[in-house]
Amino acid sequence: EVQLVQSGAEVKKPGESLRISCKGSGYSFTSYWISWVRQMPGKGLEWMGRIDPSDSYTNYSPSFQGHVTISADKSISTAYLQWSSLKASDTAMYYCARHNYDRPHFDYWGQGTLVTVSS
């Protein structure tokens, strides 16, 4: 069974750093890209960027370039999304999803990680 399991909810203060994770199982992790998607409270879905776990090649949406870093460790089938200095506006639910060239749509999604940034 294909699964993407994300790390648990986080509560952080502005200026703190954070890394959340997305662990894939039930498929060849290096055969699919992982994308990250933001959903701010009560709002729609925003694509942030993606990573090819086979070589860690990344692409970012211009809206998120420079604000977050996407990485992966293929040895443990895990992708990451990290911030070096959180802002209150980073409060949102974050989802990971998998896709590849044969199936470029997002067919499996993680359950989401809620990040709350508040002083």
Place this chain on the structure above:
Amino acid sequence: DIQMTQSPSTLSASVGDRVTITCRASQSISSWLAWYQQKPGKAPKLLIYKASSLESGVPSRFSGSGSGTEFTLTISSLQPDDFATYYCQQYNSYSTFGPGTKVDIK
């Protein structure tokens, strides 16, 4: 960047109604479009990919059509489980989601 729009933003309907949601792209995306359903507190669920292909396990009352810049998602007979928010997504050039259409009870 490719921009996506959806209409309507909210749709009130009754069980058994035929429902149609429209999605438009700012430039041609061929058929590289997907539709997702999202319920409160849950991850999005893939319904349709490549504009008109039904994802495995998705009820046949869902269908998609279109190509180029204009696309539609149709629910042939709305069921109680279908009240949710629906998003289109282009993946012709990276990825962009539409703003969503909330289908609620009339």
